[in-house]
Amino acid sequence: MSFEERKKTRVTLVDVARQANVSRATASLVLRKSPLVGSETRMRVEQAMRDLGYVYNIGAARLRVERSQIIGAIVPNLTNPFFAELLSGIEEVIGATGKVVILANSGDQVERQEMLLRRMREHGVDGVILCPAARTESALSDQIADWGMPVVQVLRHISLGLDYVGVDYAAGMRQAVDYLASLGHEKIAFAVLGPIHSAYQERVDGFRDAMLSRNLDPRILIHFPTQLGEIANATHLLFDQATRPTAVxxxxxIVALGLSAGLHDRGLTIGRDLSLVGFDDVADAEAIRPKLTSVATGPVAIGEMAARLLVERIGNPDLPPRRVVNDTTLHIRQSCGRPG
Amino acid sequence: MSFEERKKTRVTLVDVARQANVSRATASLVLRKSPLVGSETRMRVEQAMRDLGYVYNIGAARLRVERSQIIGAIVPNLTNPFFAELLSGIEEVIGATGKVVILANSGDQVERQEMLLRRMREHGVDGVILCPAARTESALSDQIADWGMPVVQVLRHISLGLDYVGVDYAAGMRQAVDYLASLGHEKIAFAVLGPIHSAYQERVDGFRDAMLSRNLDPRILIHFPTQLGEIANATHLLFDQATRPTAVxxxxxIVALGLSAGLHDRGLTIGRDLSLVGFDDVADAEAIRPKLTSVATGPVAIGEMAARLLVERIGNPDLPPRRVVNDTTLHIRQSCGRPG
DNA sequence: GAAACATTTTAGATCGATCTAAGTGCAGGA
DNA sequence: TCCTGCACTTAGATCGATCTAAAATGTTTC
Structure with missing residues (x-):
């Protein structure tokens, strides 16, 4: 079929109306399941739609009503399975409402994120779920308000003025610290990585507070490279500290996986020579050996909740900003023991 | 700002035109960087756009020209990091062309896939990258041709009539078998999982052919559950066979990760008691210990290539169907040894 | 000075839906 | 017979861009 024929073949509401012997307006009412049309007419129109293979043109409809049925999702890194799970939750809930998700990857770069937001506005998205790139200025929130665009922040936040769905990272850190302390650990390190953003800060602060409240030294903060492969090779950083930690x-x-591998390479036994607590608890935690004791943050549920909030906000833009902060769960497995 | 005000505030080309003292048509020409407008006029219009905060309305434009600048991507499972990497490649290339990706998850269900395809047509996508759900009938390809919709199949194929980007699974299996055979293995099992589709079939056939061409018994095919957690518990299946394999x-x-864990649980040493070769080679392969010898299929590159083919096909729908079949690479690490 | 030409600009139709306001029958009541 | 009300149905304007064909403007040539 050539381009010309295809174009000619394209079925619109007018064609359906002609075929069913009604007006455009009536066909449109049938489309929208209005109770106004008579049942005989309705059936005739529906038959005509089937016969002609009519496909609704959301784009055309959007011009009239201000609903594109598209929402955007911007994440800093698609290849991280954590964000893949988040997306999966978003896609499921949004898909169930008949809407569609435009996906974009900011690469944690503010300028790219800016470009993506503009592109999404050009596409007339009904709203956006945004995990803000590191170093995003809180002024972005004012712009978003100017645009009148419904936005839900996930996992990281830049402003109290926008909805936020996240995790109680501080409580998660407390759970981890408490657990390790209960095993007798006193020299606990926090192995961090990546750029600084609210989720980073909350974890670091949570760690410090939890350690301080037990009179433990909260200063063993070790920065690792961001690439998984390089973390294993940087494991020595753990032992270059003034006080050598007994737990991390x-x-x-990603850090957990990298360290788990790196410790193995050094002939150390996790849980005996050094205890390890992970964060995020994606599938890997169950799959590596020893199984990783880990603070679960439930990315899928966060995605689902963010999508639900966004749908609500689109329906009612004047709602006051809400924050949903999920609890974490400590999954105790095999990677921790008493200090040697 | 209330809803009403916002609506009133919305800036269109007419507003820009009025502000710049030109006609709608001229403003439109500036937008599209036409060489027809004089440079003084162009500057005036651009300034007006900036002053008013004009945002292009792709949806409106789409009504006139048949280009939505949206492409769809349908994958069977979002939480599988393999598909997340695939998507990442797609998103990168598509994003670079100024288009946008609608993401959808078929859950490997044909009816859901059907619904998603319709939804994408309603949104007027310019094309779709489809990893067909298991049991998709090849008749779908005829429908797609009827619709005149550009489609690229990835990783799995249902028809020779559509573009396809995938992997030479058979060659990958040969690499794995040859490598194990070169170490002296003769009893080699193939641990499979999930529903049957072209990629499954090609791997199974490739395994059989590779084994037969070395006069080895190709019949040790073991089915595992699909959930990562259950695979480790089902490791015993490896040893319930008539002939106990020395390599898998x-x-x-996912199978590799599960078995790696399960073997560890049974006190077996991978590479000594049993050799393991993985497939897909996502980040985990480097991260588990012993490091997993694995056949790499390069999902990001496949996504990029599929996106490139789709863009080409959209530009030129009359191209004959193409198939791009990437080579695999065997990454030899630590999970294989000589048979005990 | 007018014709011929190139360069810019524009009015009006158009894409495919929705919305408003008005129109058509038809039954029942005065 | 005429009016009112009810149940449907529809013409025409509209959303915000693009496209076509023609008009306005400026420039050169004879």
């Missing part, structure tokens, strides 16, 4: 809390599952 | 090739990284 990991910033996320 | 894994269908994908």
């Amino acid at each position: 809390i990991c910033f996320n599952h | 090739i894994c269908f994908n990284h």
Whole structure:
């Protein structure tokens, strides 16, 4: 079929109306399941739609009503399974409401994020779920308000003026610290990585507070490279410290995986020579050996909740800003023991 | 700002035109960087756009020209990091062309896939990258041709009539078998999982052919559950066979991860007691210990290539169907040894 | 000075839906 | 018979861009 024919073949409401012997307006009412049309007419129109293979043109409708049925999702890193799970939750809930998700990857770069937001506005998205790139200025929130665009922040936040769905990172850190302390650990390190953003800060602050409240030294903060492969090779950083830790809390599952591998390479036994607590608890935690004791943050549920909030906000833009902060769960597995 | 005000505030080309003292048509020409407008006029219009905070309305434009600048991507499972990497490649290339990706998850269900395709047509996507759900009938390809919708199949194929970007699974299996055979293995099992589709079939056939061409018994095909957690518990299946294998090739990284864990649980040393070869080679392969020898299929590159083919096809729908079949690479690490 | 030409600009139709306001029958009541 | 009300149905304007064909303007040539 050539381009010309295809174009000619394209079925619109007018074609349906002609075929069913009604007006455009009536066909449109049938489309929207209005109770106004008579049942005989309705059936005739529906038959005509089937016969002609009519496909609704959301784009055309959007011009009239201000609903594109598209929402945007911007995440800093698609290849991280954590964000993939988040997306999965978003897609599921949004898909169930008949809307569609435009996906974009900011690469944690503010300028790219800016470009993506503009592109999404050009596409007339009904709203955006945004995990703000590191170093995003809180002024972005004012712009978003100017635009009148419904936005839900996930996992990281830049402003109290926008909805936020996240995790009680501080409580998660407390759970990890408390657990390790209960095993007798006193020299606990926090292995961090990546750029600084609210989720980073909350974890670091949570760690410090939890350590201080037990009179433990909260200063063993060790920065690792961001690439998984390089973390294992940087494991020595753990032992270059003034006080050598007996336990390590990991910033996320990537650090945990990397350290788990690196410790193995050094012939150390996790849980005996050094205790390890992970964060995020993606599938890997169950799959590596020893199984990783880990603070679960439930990315899928966060995605679902963010999507639900966004749908609500789109329906009612004047709602006051809400914050949903999920609890974490400590999954105790095999990677921790008493200090040697 | 209330809803009403916002609506009133919305800036259109007419507003820009009025502000710049030109006509709608001229403003439109500036927008599209036409060489027809004089430079003084162009500057005046651009200034007006900036002053008013004009945002292009792609949806409105789409009504006139048949280009939505949206493409769709349908994958069977979002939480699988393999598909997340695929998507990442797609998003990068598509994003670079100024288009946008609608993401959808078929859950490997044909009816859901059907619904998603319709939804994408309603949104007027310019094309779709489809990893067909298992049991998709090849008749779908005829429908797609009827619709005149550009489609690229990735990783799995249902029809020779559509573009396809995938992996030479058979060659990958041969690499794995040859490598294990070169170490002296003769009893090699293939640990599979999930529903049957072209990629499954090609791997199974490739395994059989590779085994047969070395006069080895190709019949040790073991089915595992699909959930990562359950695979480890089902490791015993490896030893319930008539002939106990000395090496196992894994269908994908999930099986590899599960078995790696399960073997560890049974006190077996991978590479000594049993050799393991993975498939897909996502980040985990480097991260588990022993490091997993694995056949790399390069999901990001596949996504990029699929996106490139789709863009080409959209530009030129009359191209004959193309197939791009990437080579695999065997990454030899630590999970294989000589048979005990 | 007018014709011929190139360069810019524009009015009006158009894409495919929705919305408003008005129109058509038809039954029942005065 | 005429009016009112009810149940449907519809013409025409509209959303915000693009496209076509023509008009306005400026420039050169004879």
